[in-house]
Amino acid sequence: MADFRKVPTHLVEMPGDRLRGVDENHAKAIALDVEKHGLINPITVRGPFGAKGGTYSLLAGAHRLRAVQMLGLEEVETMVVHVNGGWSSLLIEIGENLFRNDLSKLDRAMFVSKYREAWEAKYGKVGRGRNSANIAEFLDQAGLVSFSDHVATRMGLSKRSIEAAQEIAQKLHPELRRALSGTPEADNQAVLQRFCKASSDAQCDAARRIRSGAKAKDELRNVGVVPDQNGSAALERLTAAWGRLSKKDRREFVRDHRAELAAFIAEAGADE
Structure with missing residues (x-):
């Protein structure tokens, strides 16, 4: 459950354990846009806590909140969610931030890792098979076997990129x-x-x-x-370019290179 409302800016508190800090320059840029157009995308908060006039805990939108504070606005547009703390709150924060396009590869790696951690804490270990009852809700929502497939599909990136992100976060x-x-x-x-x-x-x-x-x-x-001198830089550029393609462009690429791709897939299968 969630509802939209304006709340006093000073009542919104930013938890000290948030995954991503606030870049003041980025917040200033947002402030310029808010001053001109208003806050188009409300921040997400949990609460209120305590008696009437209690505080709210920020879940997502730290830069937007900072922008509003910079402008000295007394109220801020919010989406108030009514969830328990812990992993439910963390999933909301990560869910909003992970699927943004402005994350660095390092930030993305950490969010992918935390996203998986949150899913596993809430629903159980994410495995490859479909028979585990404790991941039923995950599979129902994802419609996929693999965690990497799920995140890759939502982000429009390749599965390889998501697996690379997990490696970076872990190592x-x-x-x-x-x-x-x-x-x-x-x-x-x-x-x-x-x-x-x-x-x-x-x-x-x-x-x-x-x-x-x-x-x-x-x-x-x-x-x-x-x-690495074996073409990893070129592969990195190709992977990044694929991630930026629309579904229509990807289908056209596959259609134009169908025979060549099929030959490589068959060769890779034979090597395994």
């Missing part, structure tokens, strides 16, 4: 994630995956050097990871 050390956050390399999936091949100690050393001013790409060599 990139938190210290290195923090050091890379906000850098150009945070949006370079190939670089992130190469760092994943280094040991935890090597990643921590690289993080310290990056925070001291070293270039992230130079650190790939320092941790003993040599850039």
